[in-house]
Amino acid sequence: MSSLPRVYVTRQIPPEGLKILQESGQVQYELWDSDDVPVPRKELLQKVKGVDALLCVLTEKIDAELLDAAGSNLKVVSTMSVGFDHLSLEELKKRGIRVGYTPEVLTDAVAELTVALLLATSRRLIEAAHEAKTPELASMINAEYVILPHIASASYSTRNEMSSLAANNLLLGLRGQPMIKELAL
Numbered sequence: 785m786s787s788l789p790r791v792y793v794t795r796q797i798p799p800e801g802l803k804i805l806q807e808s809g810q811v812q813y814e815l816w817d818s819d820d821v822p823v824p825r826k827e828l829l830q831k832v833k834g835v836d837a838l839l840c841v842l843t844e845k846i847d848a849e850l851l852d853a854a855g856s857n858l859k860v861v862s863t864m865s866v867g868f869d870h871l872s873l874e875e876l877k878k879r880g881i882r883v884g885y886t887p888e889v890l891t892d893a894v895a896e897l898t899v900a901l902l903l904a905t906s907r908r909l910i911e912a913a914h915e916a917k918t919p920e921l922a923s924m925i926n927a928e929y930v931i932l933p934h935i936a937s938a939s940y941s942t943r944n945e946m947s948s949l950a951a952n953n954l955l956l957g958l959r960g961q962p963m964i965k966e967l968a969l
């Protein structure tokens with residue numbers, strides 16, 4: 785039986801975050817192996833029993849019920865999210881559980897998406913794309929498809945950055961060191 789701290793990861797996070805946990809050699813973790821379906825609440829309440837740390841996303845409600853289920857071993861919650869409305873900060877503070885999060889990681893993606901929406905609206909790109917797909921226009925320009933440029937939202941590298949920050953927050957919290965991004969409770 786390993787004496788390493790136990791971590792439950794509530795979602796299949798991008799590889800960079802998992803790699804940090806694996807290569808640290810400082811934790812053993814169990815993973816809900818889905819990146820698009822949240823862990824069912826009933827299963828989550830079972831999986832967190834006795835864990836030392838929890839790496840979650842915003843779909844998991846971290847409240848008194850979950851904290852009770854986890855027990856007194858839980859020392860750190862690291863959320864791979866900018867927001868923290870899903871966390872019961874009062875309960876976490878009362879229990880002395882440290883909380884790491886990933887603020888500002890999506891700032892560029894949000895700005896890019898805003899610019900994309902402004903351009904799409906001002907240039908009527910949705911209408912133009914629809915028109916470009918009509919047989920009359922396609923035959924006029926002698927092409928089956930017209931490719932319109934766009935600005936991507938949260939990229940794969942942004943998701944990797946978020947998972948890396950969440951994993952590092954978790955490891956630092958378990959060591960009792962200051963987290964890179966820690967909520968002041």
